[in-house]
Amino acid sequence: MSHFYHFDTISLHAGQTVDPEFGARATPIYQTTSYVFPDTDTAASTFNLERGGHVYSRITNPTVGVLEQRIAALEGGSAAVCTASGMAATFCAITAILSQGDHIVASSQMYGGNVSLMKNTLPRFGITTTFFDPTDLDDLKNAIQDNTKLIYGELIGNPGLDILDLDAVVKIANEKQIPFMVDATFNTPYLCRCFDYGVNITIHSVTKWMGGHGAAIGGVVVDGGNFDWGATDKYPTITEPYAPFQGINFWEEFGPSAYATRIRAEAMRDFGATMSPMTAFLLLQGIETLSLRMDKHMSNTNALLEHLSNHKQVSWVSHPSLPTHTSHALAKKYLPKGAGSIVSFGVKGGRDAGKAFIENVQLASHLANVGDAKTLIIHPATTTHSRIDADALVAAGITEDMVRLSVGLEDVEDIKADFENGFRAARKFADS
Amino acid sequence: MGFTTRQIHAGVTPDPTTGSILTPIYQSTTFVQESVDEYLEKGYSYSRSGNPTVKALETKLADLEGGVDCSCFGTGMGATTATMLAFLDAGKHAIVSDVAYGGTYRLATKVLSRFGIEFTFADTANVDEVAAAVRDNTAMIFTETPANPTMKCSDIAAISEVAKSAGAVHVVDNTLLTPYYQLPLELGADVSVHSTTKYMDGHNATVGGAAISKSEEHGAAIRFIQNSTGSIMSPQVAWLTSQGCKTMSLRMDQQSANALAVAKFLESHPKVEQVCYPGLESFSQHELVTRQASGYGAMAWFEVKGGLAAGKKLMDTVEVWTLAENLGSVESLITHPVTMTHADVEEAERQRVGIIDGLVRLSVGLEDAEDLIGALDKALAGI
Numbered sequence: 001m002s003h004f005y006h007f008d009t010i011s012l013h014a015g016q017t018v019d020p021e022f023g024a025r026a027t028p029i030y031q032t033t034s035y036v037f038p039d040t041d042t043a044a045s046t047f048n049l050e051r052g053g054h055v056y057s058r059i060t061n062p063t064v065g066v067l068e069q070r071i072a073a074l075e076g077g078s079a080a081v082c083t084a085s086g087m088a089a090t091f092c093a094i095t096a097i098l099s100q101g102d103h104i105v106a107s108s109q110m111y112g113g114n115v116s117l118m119k120n121t122l123p124r125f126g127i128t129t130t131f132f133d134p135t136d137l138d139d140l141k142n143a144i145q146d147n148t149k150l151i152y153g154e155l156i157g158n159p160g161l162d163i164l165d166l167d168a169v170v171k172i173a174n175e176k177q178i179p180f181m182v183d184a185t186f187n188t189p190y191l192c193r194c195f196d197y198g199v200n201i202t203i204h205s206v207t208k209w210m211g212g213h214g215a216a217i218g219g220v221v222v223d224g225g226n227f228d229w230g231a232t233d234k235y236p237t238i239t240e241p242y243a244p245f246q247g248i249n250f251w252e253e254f255g256p257s258a259y260a261t262r263i264r265a266e267a268m269r270d271f272g273a274t275m276s277p278m279t280a281f282l283l284l285q286g287i288e289t290l291s292l293r294m295d296k297h298m299s300n301t302n303a304l305l306e307h308l309s310n311h312k313q314v315s316w317v318s319h320p321s322l323p324t325h326t327s328h329a330l331a332k333k334y335l336p337k338g339a340g341s342i343v344s345f346g347v348k349g350g351r352d353a354g355k356a357f358i359e360n361v362q363l364a365s366h367l368a369n370v371g372d373a374k375t376l377i378i379h380p381a382t383t384t385h386s387r388i389d390a391d392a393l394v395a396a397g398i399t400e401d402m403v404r405l406s407v408g409l410e411d412v413e414d415i416k417a418d419f420e421n422g423f424r425a426a427r428k429f430a431d432s
Numbered sequence: 433m434g435f436t437t438r439q440i441h442a443g444v445t446p447d448p449t450t451g452s453i454l455t456p457i458y459q460s461t462t463f464v465q466e467s468v469d470e471y472l473e474k475g476y477s478y479s480r481s482g483n484p485t486v487k488a489l490e491t492k493l494a495d496l497e498g499g500v501d502c503s504c505f506g507t508g509m510g511a512t513t514a515t516m517l518a519f520l521d522a523g524k525h526a527i528v529s530d531v532a533y534g535g536t537y538r539l540a541t542k543v544l545s546r547f548g549i550e551f552t553f554a555d556t557a558n559v560d561e562v563a564a565a566v567r568d569n570t571a572m573i574f575t576e577t578p579a580n581p582t583m584k585c586s587d588i589a590a591i592s593e594v595a596k597s598a599g600a601v602h603v604v605d606n607t608l609l610t611p612y613y614q615l616p617l618e619l620g621a622d623v624s625v626h627s628t629t630k631y632m633d634g635h636n637a638t639v640g641g642a643a644i645s646k647s648e649e650h651g652a653a654i655r656f657i658q659n660s661t662g663s664i665m666s667p668q669v670a671w672l673t674s675q676g677c678k679t680m681s682l683r684m685d686q687q688s689a690n691a692l693a694v695a696k697f698l699e700s701h702p703k704v705e706q707v708c709y710p711g712l713e714s715f716s717q718h719e720l721v722t723r724q725a726s727g728y729g730a731m732a733w734f735e736v737k738g739g740l741a742a743g744k745k746l747m748d749t750v751e752v753w754t755l756a757e758n759l760g761s762v763e764s765l766i767t768h769p770v771t772m773t774h775a776d777v778e779e780a781e782r783q784r785v786g787i788i789d790g791l792v793r794l795s796v797g798l799e800d801a802e803d804l805i806g807a808l809d810k811a812l813a814g815i
Contacts, residue, residue, distance in 0.1 A: 018464045020449055022476045022484045026460030031671060035451035054450050062450045281459060 007074065007190065011290050015069025029281045030062040048246055049253075049265065059268050063277040067284050071210070071220050074189040074287070075202055078225025079260035081268065082218060082280060086185065086205025087113050088273035089219030093181060093203050095271075096221075096263045097149060097235055100126030104150045105143045107134040107164060109157030109397075112384070114183065134164050135326065137172065144176055149234060151178055155194065156186040156340045159380065159404065160397040161320050163330035163339070170198035177234070179227045185209070185371070186340045190294045197334070200227040201259065208371025209341075211286040212293050216279040221263055225256030238262055244269075293373065296409050298338030303412045304405070308345050313353075313423045313430055315346040315401060341407040342370060347422075349429030351400035354379045356429060357422035358403065363410065364418055375408035375415055435496065435612055440678045443491030455488040457671045481659050485667035489674045490642070493632075496611040496677070497624050499644035501651025503658050504670060508607065508627025509535050510663035511641030515625055516540075517661070518653040519572050519601050522548030526572040526600075527565045529556040529586060531579035531785045533605065534774040542776075553781075556586035557717065559594065566598045573598075576605035577614075578721070580759070581733050581769045581793040582786045583708045585717040588724055592620025601650065607631070607760070612681045613688075613727035617646045623654070630760025631730075633676040634683050638669040683762065683798060687730035690764075690804060691796035697805045698734045703742075703812045705735040705790070730796040731759060739790040742815050743768065747792060750811035752803050759795035764804055767793045 005013070016027050035054040037043035046053040054060050064082050072080040083089045090113075098104065106118055108131040118129035130143040134157050144151075151173050153164045164182070173180040181201040182194045188209045194202050204210055206218040229238040229251050238258050241247035245265055250258040268274060301319070308317045320331035320339035331339040347353040357379070358366055364377040368384055378384060381400045385393060393400065407415070433441075444455055460483075463476040476482050486504050494502035505511040516539070520526055528540055530553040540551045554565045556575045573595045577586040588604055595602035603623045604616035610631045616624045626632065628640035645651035658664065665673075688711070695709035707714075710721045711728030721728060736742040747755055753766040757773060767773060770789050774782060782788075796804065 019458070019460075021447070022458065022474045023464035023466070024458045024460035024476070024484070025462045025464055026458075029457035029459050029667075029671075030447070030450065030452050030454075031457050032447075032452040032454035034453050036446035036453050037451060054452070062452070062456075277457075281457075 008291050010073045011070070011287050014073035015066040027063055027066045027281060027284055029277050030057075031277050032061075033057050049248060049261075057277070058272050058274045059264060061274075061277050061280070064275050064280040067275075067280040067287075068220070070284065070287060071189075071204070071206070072222055074193075074290075075184075075222045075224075076189075076193050076195045077202070077222040079257035080220050080222045081260050081263045082206070082220045082275040084219070084273040084275050085217050086203070086207060086219035087117065088271075089203040089205070089221045090114055090117060090183070092263050092267035092271065092273060093201060093221040094122065094127070094150065094152075096259060096267055097179070097237055098127050099237070101147060102127050102149045103145050103147045104129040104152055105140060105148050106131055106151075107153030107157060108132060109134050109160050109162055110154050111158050111183065111185075134162050137165065137168050140169065141172055144172075144178070148176070148178055151180045152183075154183040154186065155192060155334065156320065156342070158186070158342075159344065161318060161325070161327065161339070161342060161344070163320055163327035163334060165330055166194060166197040166199060166334060173200075174198070177228075177232050186342060187335060188290060188294060190291050191335050191337050191340065195224040195226065198226065200224045205371075206283050207369075209294065209297070210290065211283045212290065212371065212373055213282075213286055214369060214372035214374065215286075216282040218275050218279050218283055221260065223257055223260035227259070229258060237266075242266075293409060294337070297341040297407060300409065300412045300415065301338065301341045301343060301407045304343060304407055304415060307416050308343070311423070313348045313426060315348045317343065317345040319343045343405045343407060344402050345405070346399060346401040347403055347426050347430075349401065349426055351381055353426040353429035354401045354403055355382050356425040357419075360425035361418050361422040363414060364405070364408075370406040372406065373409045375410055376406040378404050380404055436681045438495055439492070439612075439680050442495035443488040444674070455485055455671065455674065457667050458484045459667050479667070480662055480664055483664075483667050483670070486665050486670040489665075489670040489677075492674060492677060493611075493626075493628075493642050494644055497606070497644040498611070498615050498617045499624065499646050499651075500648055501655070502642055502644040503651070503654050504628070504665040504673075505641035505643070505658065505663050506665055506669075507639045507663075508625070508629055508641035509539065511625045511627070511643045512536055512605070513539060514654055514657045514661065514663055515603055515623055515643045516544060516549075516572065516574070518650070518657045519603075520544065520549045521571075523550075523569060524571040525550040525552065525567050525569045526574060527552050527554050527556075527562060527570060528574045529576050529579060529584075530554055530781075531556075531582045531584045531787075532574065532576045533580045534769075534777050536574070536576070536605070537781075538776045555785075556591060557584050559587055559590045562591055563594045566594065566600070570598050570600050572601050572603060574603045574605070576607075577724075578608050578710055578729065578731065580608060580731065581773065581791065583710055583715070583731065583733065584786065585710065585720050587720055588614075588616050588619040588621055592622075595622070596620070608731055609725050609727065609729050610680060610684060612684050613729065614725040617644070619724055622646055622650055627760075628673050629758065631680060631684060633673050634680065634761055635672075635676055636758060636761040636763060637676070638672050640665050640669050640673055684727060684730070686798055687762075687796055688727050690798070690801045691730040691732055691794070692728070693801040694794065694796055694804055694808065695732050695734075698732075698808065701809075701812060703737050703815060705737045707734040708732060732794045732796065733791050734794070735788065735790045736792065736812070736815060738815060740770075743790045743792045745815055746808075746811045749814055750807055752799060752807035753794075759793075761795070762798040764797035764799055765795040767795075769793050
C-alpha cells in the first residue's frame with residue numbers, strides 16, 4: 001500500500017475492521033470474560049502465545065484491542081497495552097523492564113502520583129529513582145548510574161509546564177543504551193508524536209484529553225518498537241527465556257513489539273490492571289474527535305492567554321506558548337500546534353484572592369482533574385498542595401496566588417465572562 | 433430443554449469472530465452492507481429496526497415464553513403501547529382488566545382515548561363480565577394476572593376463549609409471574625407483555641419491556657409499530673437484561689419462598705388486618721393460580737390495623753425494606769400504591785377495584801427471610 005492515512009483518518013478507523021458477522025459500524029463491546037475455543041489444539045496454542053486469539057479478558061479483549069491498535073497507530077508505535085488507569089500504565093511500563101536493584105532517572109516536574117510511585121512505592125521493591133531538573137540536562141547526565149535502566153519524563157512538565165528537550169534526552173539515552181519513556185498525557189499524539197524524535201515508550205492517562213469527556217478512567221503504554229533490547233544484557237525480562245510461557249523469548253519472538261508483549265504476558269496476566277470493554281468503547285468514541293477537540297482546546301487556550309495577559313487583576317500568566325516562558329523555544333519546536341491546554345496564572349491579592357476567585361467562578365468546575373471537555377479550575381495552595389508549607393510550595397513551583405486552569409471547549413467568551421465573577425470577588429484583596 | 437437451561441442458553445451462540453462466550457454489545461447505529469444487491473444479507477440495517485444484541489434477548493424471551501416472535505422496548509409501557517397500537521385503531525374497542533397496572537390504566541384513559549379508541553374496564557376475575565363487555569368492535573382483551581397491586585387473578589384460558597369467539601386478541605401482562613411460573617401463550621393468549629425491568633433484569637439496573645407473540649402475523653404487527661414509533665431497547669440494556677435472565681428461575685424460587693414466609697408471618701400478626709398473597713390458602717383465587725401457574729411470585733400486600741396512618745408509620749420506620757417504586761428486584765421494596773404507583777387512578781375507581789387507602793405493597797426480594805420478617809416485626813411493634 002503506497003498511501004499512508006493521515007491523523008484524522010487514523011483516529012476514526014485504525015484498529016477496527018468492520019464486524020464480519022453483522023457489519024456493525026461501531027466497534028462491538030465485547031463484554032465477556034472468556035472465549036470459546038473451537039478445539040483443544042487451538043486452545044493450547046492460543047494459551048502459549050503461539051497464535052493470536054483471545055483467551056480471557058484480563059489479558060486481551062477485542063474491544064480493548066481496537067483501542068490499543070488505534071492509539072499505537074496514532075502514536076506511530078509498534079503496539080500498545082491499555083490499562084485500568086494512567087497510574088497502572090506507569091507501574092506496568094516500569095516493572096516490565098525493571099527489577100530489584102534497578103534505577104530510574106526521572107524528571108522532577110511530574111504528576112504527583114508518578115512522583116509518589118517512584119519515591120515511596122517502588123523503593124519497597126528495590127527500585128530507586130533519582131530526579132533531575134528537566135531544564136538542566138547535565139543534571140540528567142549526572143544522575144545516570146550503572147544500574148539505571150530507564151529515563152522518564154513528561155513532555156509538558158507538571159506544574160511548571162517546562163518542556164523536556166526530547167532530542168537532547170534521546171541523545172543521552174542512546175549513548176547510554178537506556179530506553180526513554182515519556183508521559184505524553186498533556187500533549188497527546190495530536191500535538192506531538194514523541195516516537196518521531198526517538199522516544200522509545202510513551203504512556204498516557206487516556207482519562208484526560210484522549211478520552212476527553214471525563215467519562216472513563218484508563219491508561220495506555222505504547223511501545224515505540226525502536227529500542228534495541230538485545231544490544232546489552234541489561235534487559236533480561238525482554239531478552240531471556242520467560243518460564244511462565246514455556247521459556248518464550250520475547251525479543252526473539254516478537255521483535256519490535258517485544259516490550260508490549262512482555263507487559264501483556266506478565267503485567268496484564270499477573271497484576272490484572274485491566275481496562276474494561278465499556279471503558280475502551282467510551283474512550284474510542286472520544287478519540288474519534290481528538291484532533292477537533294485539541295484544536296478547539298488550543299484556540300480557547302490562546303484566546304484566554306491573551307485575555308489574562310491583559311487583565312489588570314492578573315499578576316502573571318504561565319504557558320509555554322508565551323514568549324515569557326523559559327520553554328518557549330522548545331514549545332515552538334516540539335509542539336507547533338499548541339503547548340497544551342493547561343494554564344496557570346496569579347490573581348493579584350495572594351492566597352485569599354486565589355481562593356476567592358475559585359469560589360466565585362460558576363461555569364468552570366472546581367476539581368482536581370485535567371483534560372475534560374469542560375473547563376476545570378483549582379487553587380493548588382488551598383487544595384492539592386494545602387498540607388505543605390510555604391517553602392515547599394516554592395520548591396514545587398507553586399505560588400499562593402496560583403490558579404491552575406484546564407481550558408475546556410466552551411465558547412471562550414463565556415469562560416471570560418465567568419472569570420469576571422471570580423475577579424470581582426478577588427478585587428478587595430488586590431487593593432490591600 | 434428445561435427452563436433453567438434455556439434461560440441461560442437460548443438466543444446466545446458464541447461470537448463466530450472471537451469466540452466470545454457472551455453476545456457482544458453492538459452499540460452501533462448502523463450496519464455496513466456488502467453491496468446494494470446484498471442489502472440486509474446479514475440481517476441488520478439500522479438499530480431502530482433491529483440490533484444483534486437486542487435480538488439475542490428477543491430470541492431468548494420468545495423461547496422462554498413459548499412464542500415465535502418477541503420485540504423488546506425501552507420500557508414496559510413501551511411494550512404495552514406498541515401492542516395496543518398494533519391491534520387497536522380509531523373506533524375499535526378494548527376490554528382492559530379493571531385492576532391493571534396504573535400506567536396501563538393511564539395510557540388507556542388519558543392517551544389512547546384521544547385517538548378514538550374505546551376502553552371498557554372490566555372485572556376480569558369474572559369471565560362472564562368479560563364476555564358481557566364484548567362489543568362488535570372489540571379487538572383486544574388485556575389482562576394482567578396476578579394484577580399489580582391487588583393480586584386479583586384472571587382465568588387466562590377462559591378469557592382466551594372469550595377473545596377467540598369475539599375475534600379479538602388476548603394480551604396478558606405476565607410481568608409478575610414471568611414465563612418461569614406462567615405461560616399465557618400456552619393457555620391460549622395471543623401476546624404476552626412484560627416489564628423486563630422487574631424479574632427479568634432482577635437487579636434494579638435497567639428499564640425495559642417486551643412483547644412476545646404466538647403468531648408471526650401478530651409479531652410483525654407489533655414490530656411494524658415499533659419501527660414506526662421508535663420505541664426501542666438499547667443494546668446496553670438488552671445485554672444487562674440477558675445477564676439477569678440467566679438467574680431468573682433461581683431468584684423467582686427464592687423470592688417466592690421469602691414472600692410466602694413473610695405472608696405467613698403477617699397473617700399471624702395481631703396488628704395486621706388482612707394479608708393478600710396468592711400462595712396463601714386464604715387467598716380467594718388460590719385454586720385458580722395453582723391451576724394456571726407453577727408458582728405464586730413475590731408480590732403481596734397487607735393492611736395494618738389502624739389504616740392509612742398506621743401503614744404510613746410502618747413504611748417510614750421499617751428497616752431493610754426500601755421505600756421505593758419498582759418491583760421484582762433482589763432488593764425488597766415497600767410501597768404505598770395510593771400515593772405512589774396508582775396515584776393517577778381516580779379515588780372512586782381505586783376503591784371500586786380494591787386498592788384501599790391502607791394497602792401496603794410488598795415486593796419481596798432476595799434477602800434472608802429472617803431479616804425481612806424481623807424488620808417487619810420490629811416496625812409493627814412500634815405502631
